[in-house]
Amino acid sequence: MDQLSAKTIEIVKSTAPAIKANSEKITSRMYERMFGKYPDAKPLFKNAPKNQPQILARAIVAYAENIENLGALDAALERIAARHVEISILPEHYSWVAESLLGAVKDVLGDAVTDEVNKAWTEAYWYLANVLIEKEKKLY
């Protein structure tokens, strides 16, 4: 897997506080966007706890804060992958979350999300997604 670029790491680190301060707004908006545009996502979340947006928000913030030390997240990512496999999450589902999450970041943070910031978070999202997809492939 390609490494994250130095530029992306720098931008993710510098935007992490704004993401953290708005993380639940962003992830709630993400689910709104995703269930609106991709109704097939809904049944996957039928047993999800009410605080699923917070759970996802915490994971995204932990990722941003550990972007230079992803080994620290490995055990957590292993658990997420195991949960995803129980629900039959597939690689193609990750583009639903990508589009919904990046759109939600833009909706909530507005003009702070320049093209450069958007590009960095797109790269960072797909890096994390690919780590999970690989772990899930092994478990399947």
Ligand code: HEM
């Ligand atoms: C980089 C992307 C993703 C991250 C960081 C992420 C993160 C998480 C986390 C932290 C959990 C909780 C795990 C636990 O219960 O211990 C979880 C569960 C879950 N995720 Fe993801 N996820 C991602 C992508 C996806 C995608 C693409 C889908 C499907 C569209 C998805 C659907 C679910 C579902 C249905 C659950 C279980 C909810 C339940 O407890 O019933 N996730 N994910």
